[in-house]
Amino acid sequence: MRSTPAILVSSLGKHFGDVVAVDQLSFDVHPGEIFGLVGPDGAGKTTTLRMLAGVLTPDSGSATVAGHDVRLDPEGAKRDLSYMPQRFGLYEDLTVDENIRFYADLFGIRRKEREQRSAELLAAAGFAEFHRRLAGNLSGGMKQKLGLVCALIHTPRVILLDEPTNGVDPVSRRDFWRILYSLVAKGVAILNSTSYLDEAERCHRVGLLYRGRMLFCDRPEELKKRFPGEVVVVHSPDPERTRDALSQADAAREVLLVGDRVHVFVDDAGRRLAELRSCLDAAKISYDSIEQVAPSIEDLFVSAVQREPVEQSAAKPS
Amino acid sequence: MNQTATSVVVENLTKRFGDFVAVDDVTFEARQGEIFGFLGPNGSGKSTTIRILCGLLRPSSGHATVAGIDVARNPEAVRQHIGYMSQKFSLYNDLRVAENLQFFAGMYSVPKNEIPARIAWALHMAGLDGRAQNPTSALAVGWKQRLALGCAVLHRPPIVFLDEPTSGVDPVSRRQFWDLIHNMVGEGVTVFVTTHYMDEAEYCNRLVLLDRGRIVAIGTPTELKSRYMKGQLLLIECEPLGPTLELLQTAPGVLDAAVFGSGIHAVVADAASMAPKLRELLSRKFRPGRIEQIAPSLEDVFVSLTAARATGKEVAA
Numbered sequence: 001m002r003s004t005p006a007i008l009v010s011s012l013g014k015h016f017g018d019v020v021a022v023d024q025l026s027f028d029v030h031p032g033e034i035f036g037l038v039g040p041d042g043a044g045k046t047t048t049l050r051m052l053a054g055v056l057t058p059d060s061g062s063a064t065v066a067g068h069d070v071r072l073d074p075e076g077a078k079r080d081l082s083y084m085p086q087r088f089g090l091y092e093d094l095t096v097d098e099n100i101r102f103y104a105d106l107f108g109i110r111r112k113e114r115e116q117r118s119a120e121l122l123a124a125a126g127f128a129e130f131h132r133r134l135a136g137n138l139s140g141g142m143k144q145k146l147g148l149v150c151a152l153i154h155t156p157r158v159i160l161l162d163e164p165t166n167g168v169d170p171v172s173r174r175d176f177w178r179i180l181y182s183l184v185a186k187g188v189a190i191l192n193s194t195s196y197l198d199e200a201e202r203c204h205r206v207g208l209l210y211r212g213r214m215l216f217c218d219r220p221e222e223l224k225k226r227f228p229g230e231v232v233v234v235h236s237p238d239p240e241r242t243r244d245a246l247s248q249a250d251a252a253r254e255v256l257l258v259g260d261r262v263h264v265f266v267d268d269a270g271r272r273l274a275e276l277r278s279c280l281d282a283a284k285i286s287y288d289s290i291e292q293v294a295p296s297i298e299d300l301f302v303s304a305v306q307r308e309p310v311e312q313s314a315a316k317p318s
Numbered sequence: 319m320n321q322t323a324t325s326v327v328v329e330n331l332t333k334r335f336g337d338f339v340a341v342d343d344v345t346f347e348a349r350q351g352e353i354f355g356f357l358g359p360n361g362s363g364k365s366t367t368i369r370i371l372c373g374l375l376r377p378s379s380g381h382a383t384v385a386g387i388d389v390a391r392n393p394e395a396v397r398q399h400i401g402y403m404s405q406k407f408s409l410y411n412d413l414r415v416a417e418n419l420q421f422f423a424g425m426y427s428v429p430k431n432e433i434p435a436r437i438a439w440a441l442h443m444a445g446l447d448g449r450a451q452n453p454t455s456a457l458a459v460g461w462k463q464r465l466a467l468g469c470a471v472l473h474r475p476p477i478v479f480l481d482e483p484t485s486g487v488d489p490v491s492r493r494q495f496w497d498l499i500h501n502m503v504g505e506g507v508t509v510f511v512t513t514h515y516m517d518e519a520e521y522c523n524r525l526v527l528l529d530r531g532r533i534v535a536i537g538t539p540t541e542l543k544s545r546y547m548k549g550q551l552l553l554i555e556c557e558p559l560g561p562t563l564e565l566l567q568t569a570p571g572v573l574d575a576a577v578f579g580s581g582i583h584a585v586v587a588d589a590a591s592m593a594p595k596l597r598e599l600l601s602r603k604f605r606p607g608r609i610e611q612i613a614p615s616l617e618d619v620f621v622s623l624t625a626a627r628a629t630g631k632e633v634a635a
Contacts, residue, residue: 039488040460040488040490040491041458041459041460041487041488041491042458042459086486126359126360126361130361138361139360139361139365140365140405140406140482140485141360141361141482141514142360142361144360145360163486166485166486167360167405167482167485167486167514168360168514169358169359169360169362169514169620169624170514170516170617170620170621171359171620171621171624172359172360173514174576174577174621177576177577178563181559181560181563184560185560195486195487195488195489196515197489198578198579201579201580202559202577202579202580220580221580239520240500256493257493257496257521258517259516259517259518259519259520259521259615259616260520260539260540296579298489301489301490302489302490305490
């Protein structure tokens with residue numbers, strides 16, 4: 001049932017001096033698939049995307065994008081892909097409309113298609129009243145949105161997005177996900193790096209990158225089964241004190257404040273619930289509910305990343 | 319430290335750029351030792367308000383005091399009482415860690431004899447003990463972010479403005495950053511923060527939701543979730559998500575639908591009567607799992623209050 005991969009990465013490697021940025025990386029992305037790349041800062045997400053976009057040459061291994069080998073034929077690959085780097089190259093002295101027209105011309109989009117597509121994208125971005133503003137006068141989040149509009153103005157076979165929704169508000173993030181779903185319905189393959197783990201849940205498959213290597217790669221629901229242990233969630237009027245109290249419990253491997261809830265990682269929720277309850281009672285903390293929940297991608301991320309030292313390659317001791 | 323109970327007072331504040339009204343008649347107060355969250359879509363006036371409060375922009379009308387000082391009349395004095403950290407962190411990448419701290423200590427006029435102790439404090443807070451001589455450019459984003467916070471509060475300001483301090487930072491680093499914010503607030507500092515992460519908005523004592531320069535909601539996270547949501551919310555679990563979402567968006571009685579994590583949130587007028595109708599609709603094509611009423615999250619409230627106009631247009635089109 002599976003098609004030929006639109007992106008095929010095998011044993012890809014890249015180092016900068018003695019820092020290994022990408023290490024023996026292998027994965028694929030199929031037409032009609034959104035693949036989410038998550039990982040802490042410095043994990044190698046941007047380096048990977050830049051190699052696939054043909055702007056950085058790999059040291060070892062191979063990668064093909066829409067059938068083009070990125071090392072042998074980077075120009076061929078570029079024709080079939082759209083790449084949105086973290087800082088998209090906007091012309092600050094051009095207006096929003098002029099930037100969009102510039103990129104549409106660059107990709108050879110016909111006028112009629114351009115007008116229809118840009119109206120759709122501008123509406124999704126909530127840009128209607130800002131289309132004549134100079135790009136240099138937009139706020140950070142709005143520049144990010146304009147970059148996305150420019151990158152999505154054509155429909156290539158492969159789209160590479162490097163943290164596209166950083167600084168973008170929740171309403172626009174939802175609208176952009178609608179656009180991404182409509183693109184994959186047309187058979188486009190999307191590789192999307194993100195630091196919003198709720199967005200990772202919306203991808204068809206997710207790869208967790210850490211120190212240049214893929215720790216896990218699977219569908220979100222399968223990934224959650226790899227979580228070592230179980231998760232208990234506590235709803236309480238005072239989540240901070242709840243977290244502090246539960247941190248003292250022997251059963252708690254990790255205690256996280258997640259918005260207005262507290263997540264506790266335990267080995268066996270059924271056995272440990274009573275212990276956690278008595279811990280809260282002893283600290284005289286009232287709570288509305290305490291129950292086992294399915295782990296989220298964020299829970300998996302935190303447990304996988306914290307099991308190794310948090311020291312990052314970029315900040316090694318002098 | 320300023321001991322008054324109110325640290326920021328904003329009355330009928332308005333800022334125009336040409337004929338564009340960026341901040342439109344905004345009024346609120348923030349108390350000492352409070353984490354005050356500013357939410358709103360991009361371009362809704364959050365950063366403009368913060369820049370006015372920091373004395374960096376003059377208001378067009380209305381007025382604001384910060385630590386008792388009028389920001390329009392005395393912007394220089396305001397800057398001595400506040401710390402400001404922008405989205406870009408504003409560190410000098412070609413300087414060493416300690417040199418950045420030295421620079422900000424000088425800029426904020428930290429007394430000479432206090433500088434070594436304050437720098438040692440900031441290094442410790444940022445988790446950079448023993449790394450004073452590291453080049454700033456080589457730090458990973460999470461460390462840069464904590465260093466930038468250290469630079470912004472070297473002079474012990476009673477009020478700190480953080481403009482999207484965690485944008486693009488991974489979840490583990492974001493948690494560490496919020497621990498630092500909680501520590502500062504524990505010492506009586508007032509923290510103003512803007513964010514697009516709704517889990518972080520939950521950590522604020524009070525929230526203001528701005529849309530097109532106007533306040534559309536104000537209150538604690540709990541108040542926002544209980545008072546402002548228009549309609550009731552259904553959680554729908556049904557694969558595949560994309561086609562399910564399309565079907566729900568055009569389904570009669572569904573006011574709005576969007577993907578949330580691995581499920582879909584649908585806004586309806588009456589959850590009890592709509593749940594069986596939607597199950598029947600979805601069962602014609604798919605095999606729906608759970609369909610049940612849930613309490614709205616902050617993101618649901620945010621979307622329902624700020625997307626109302628745009629969604630209205632889409633439906634009409």
